[in-house]
Amino acid sequence: MNRVFSLLLILLPVLILIIYGKILLTSQEDVTAVYDPKPIPQFQLLTLQGQEILPTEFDGISLLNVWASWCITCLVEHPFLTKLSQNNINLIGLNYKDSKSNAQQWLKKRGDPYKFSIHDPRGDLAFDLGVTGAPETFLVANQEIIGHIQGELNQEKWESIFVPLIRSIEAQNP
Amino acid sequence: MLVEIAHFLTVTSAVILLLILFLNVFFSFAKPHANQIVLSNKLFNQACFLIFISFGLYVYLAAIDDFSITYIANHSNSQLPVFYKITSIWSAHEGSMFLWIVFLTLWSVLFVNFLSLAHPLKKGTLLMLTLIILGFLLFLLVTSNPFDRILPFAAGEGADINPVLQDPALAIHPPMLYLGYVGFVISFSFITAYLFYGDFNYPWEKDIQTWSLVAWIFLTIGITLGSWWAYYELGWGGYWFWDPVENVALMPWLAATAFMHSLFASSKSGVLKTWTLFLGIMIFTLSLFGAFIVRSGIIDSVHSFANDPQRGMYLLGFSGFITIIALAVLAYRLPQLQSSKLIVAGSKESFLSMNNILMLTAIFSIFLGVTYPLILESLNGNKVSIGPPYYNTIFSPLILITSIFMMASIDGLWQRGMQLRKLYISIAPTLFVSGLGVYGIWHFTQIFSILAYVGILSGLLIIVSYSLKTVSALRDKTYLNKGSLLAHVGLGLLFFSISMNSILSYQKNINLFVGGEQVINSKIPQFQFADLQKIKASNHDVISATIFLIHDDKPIYLNPEKRKYFARGQITSETAIHASFLKDTYLTIGDQLEDGSWTFSLQINYFVKWIWFSSALMAAGIAMTIFKKKI
Structure with missing residues (x-):
């Protein structure tokens, strides 16, 4: 012993x-992670405003961004997300393990770049997606996840990882 | 010229320290001589003295604005008050490392001279301390030289200290924290010397008890000041963010707390010896780990310094080197350390050892929380935050179990078990009163959160059990350890206040024109933006808002400010706080919107002051223990 x-x-x-x-x-x-396309998991969650979410929200190209009001790195990437949303990128939030009031206050204080945010207080959808923490961002094309970034999304990662993927999708469906 | 002298003095000091090591290695082959330790001690004192003089010169240079020195030019400014010119020394890496070394030297020289020449562990301790100081002095001189000059021309003006650091609490927060961190170099070196020495009947505990308690007080005050500063200066309304740097300060604190308790058990009844030795080594190791995390640049935080990987490698290598020396001797001596006494179930030390395990679990959980994102990042280059949900979930059950053991151990005796029936009798009233308290709070607030109530229950268990103990001790005129009472009640109050704060506090964002007013809720029926003024101060512009509000029928005037600092162009927000017994009315002014109105963030923070008060209570309790021992 x-x-x-x-x-x-x-x-x-x-x-x-x-x-x-x-x-x-x-x-x-x-290092860039290679990602096999897979459909968005089924979920029974509402938006932060309490509205239901239709699968058609994920038509076309959109970003699903996992965030939380307690997450400091989310604060770091927030200006970049705001810039993306101003450039008409369809940005959907996944509010992760957070209270509704904290999340809403956060958005009110910092500005809301999201078309809407899915409220996932227990991390159910996040679990099915394979989220390990906040922030993470998924690239969605026609209801199918085709790319994934863990951690802060910034200009560099956007251009080196997501933009090529978006180009290839656009090349397939002109 | 003066800066070259200061530089030269630290180099000389390093040479002397090296000389001490050589001398002792050389003499270890010759016949032992009584003068060897006398000579080493003298040389050691001189080396330490040179470091103090050098630092004194550096402080003087900062005070007279010598902007020919790169570090001072980058972190100070001629417009600053002298106080902040001096504190700017520890506002960034090189200077704060210098201060760190000065404190390391201060503790070392005091302790070495406290041990008499005949003390069997004096030589080992002195050599270990020499090695550690030398290692860090070389780190300073080689990788982070604060004495570098801007040649050939001095800067005309300094770049200024970061404005959020121009604050009295922050000026003393790093020195306090460093005094705590490096204070445990004493237990580290002394224990290593003890393990090398090999006579395990020597009662070593009494020599470092007071030293460790004093270092613990500094560490506690340092962490509390940092938390207090973050609360009123950063304007986020929080007092603890589970930021990696806060975590690395909490780890040595937990280890030090466990160590303090084990040391009592070890000196009182001779058990938990291996635990005590291990913890005594780990505190300083964890402090070094903290220094590594902050100074290597592997994390982003309010605290991190700009840096290069070379520093990280050196710190990691050297800290690892001395830690492995200490742990290797411990591992080697482990078979001899078996205490002949067994721990009796139900005795005071049995509960203490349970709490040691819990504290180690807490330390490990924090370590995991700090390390996991780093490992993930190094594997695939991605950043994740492990935030409060992780720590809150892990800590609340740990806190509850710790409190239960604490409550059970209160009537425990050293080396004697307690009958289960007696245990039930002693804890039944506490359980009843605390349960009632939790129900009362739930009934009154109608808010439910399992984690918070676990914290409230833990706090109440400790407070109530110690209160009942006090009452019975006063009634029966039995012995009462007042220091321990104060410190533990402080801890209970800390758990209680943190949990109450988390369920009761709330925030409102308000948007008003000058002269406008608004109803916030039934408790704050009026919130009026009375005036807005622009003022010029010595090194910044101020926008100051005057807000009149009525909170719980009390009229309150608040003046939140926004400041723009000239030298760096940085904008900071000065919070206005009105404090009452239970809560703080906490107001920050935000941005002006395009339509000309201003945004405010109003936070009602409950029990925040109580958190600082509980920390102060803990520190006071330990201080009392020290003074009582002296008399």
């Missing part, structure tokens, strides 16, 4: 050192 503890006392810190060393070294790199 003592042997095990002794070994752990040394191995655990070494492991943590290696992990953090790797994090430091790779913190500059950026």
